[in-house]
Amino acid sequence: MNREVFITCAVTGAGDTVGKSDKVPVTPKEIADSAIEAAKAGAAIVHIHVRDPETGRGSRDPKLFKEVVDRIRSSDVDVVLNLTAGMGGDLVFGEGEQPLPLDESGTDIAGPLERLAHVEQLLPEICTLDCGSMNFAAGGNYIMCNPPAALNAMARRVQELGVRPELEVFDFGHLVMVHDMIKDGVLDDPIMVQLCMGIPYGAPDDPGTLMALVNRLPRDAVFSAFSIGRNQLPYVAMAMLAGGNVRVGLEDNIYLDRGVLATNAQLVERAVHILDGMNVKLLGPDAVREKLKLKKRG
Template identity: 65%
Template sequence: MKSRLFITCAVTGSGDTVSRHPDVPVTPKQIADAAISAAKAGAAIAHIHVRDPETGAAARDVKLYREVVERIRDADTDVIINLTAGMGGDLVLRSGETPLPPDAAGTDMAGPTERLAHVAELLPEICTLDCGTMNFALGDYIMVNTPSILREMARQVQALGVRPELEVFDTGHLVFVKQLIKEGLLDDPVMIQLCMGIPYGAPDDVLTLTSMVNQMPPGAVYSAFSLGRHQLPYVGLAPMMGTNIRVGLEDNLYLSRGTFASNADLVGRAATILEAMNVSIMTPQETREHLKLVKRG
């Protein structure tokens, strides 16, 4: 059983959750404040997306990332910044017999350098790499991450001295992680996030999670999370599976049935569960040392 772990808080995500929760962070100030509050509640890492402040829709404007990061770095609360690099790989096909050309309303495809522009400018300690292409949720949306795109993104992130968090949504993604290790594109310790229960990736049952944990590369530092009502049960499962954990409004909007959560609420509940299990929660600095990160800002 794992006796010491760190908590990541995914504070807003890119999904259509703004219409389903009154307090999903949208503006850069709200996102930064949520990250800081999560850190005060016990999160070592804040995983950050940005949104259009006017519409709440997912965005990848470098100016929005810059404001969020500057606000967090200027705060008196320490937290490790983890910026998504997943935006720019969104392909929405048209339904029926004519899938092409893609639906312009939802499609946002960019090359590796453009997808990493905010990472190159702001140099967070961590950024994410979604390690494969998959049918993501319902409809005709495809999350696109080809091997050549991912290799180039890994090269650029490695050159920047930023630690990639490798987002693994299915077993084949883990195979590709091992290929990147073999090619020397990932530095130790390799950091992996097991993203469970996302249609149509790996289901969040314990046997699937066990299988993926058993396939971890030697020496990897790994976390796991699940969606919705399974998010907090995964916190209790994590020490027994040897994983670190992730909670937050990106993946779950409720503290309990019918009760909306805040990011700090979810981190606080996770901390309560872990402390009741006699599990020590790592501080940002302890997590930094564990992952061999270079503090920025």
């Protein structure tokens, strides 16, 4: 059980949610404004993806990241910035008996340092590293692709930059990768892990599986846990009871209640309400910086 909890808000993600909710932010201004509102509601960390303003699809354009980061840093709201480095690992095979050539409309494979271009330029306090490859979307031909050599190269560069990696773990094998990177010396303490539960073909979000993952974490790791969809809000309590921290946001769930579309601020407010009811102390940005030994930027 964790009595001192921080909340991360995953603001927009890269998934196909724009057509499902008009509250999902798309433009850099919308993403920054939504992040600031989430911080005002109680999020200590905001996890940032960007989207192509014309299509709404996920992007890794450093100019879009820069606009979002500049807007947040120039605001009067203090919040820890966590930029995704997951883009550039998207592999989509062709249909049926013709897996090659790859589906160019969905495939986006970049080198490990290219995937960190925006991180190197903007130096956030945290960036994410997806710690393995997996079948991701239900059905279809999409694979989230993160080879060990590429992950090691990314981890080493992030270490050189003085940015804290948040290690995204979707299944048990990804924790093997985390332990290997620790042995290779490319991760510094404290180790920061995000347990991503309920994603199709990843670890299911039942309590037994969650605790099995928690029991295999590196010693003294600081971790958060979340689930997607309808179980996002129940996981606010679940993560705290498992000893971790909390993540909510429109990247993972677009509903506040059945049939009621949410904003990021509303999801954070609901998380704060749940944690307040459990007599939990909420950590602000400065306390998170101290806990995670972060280098404040901007």
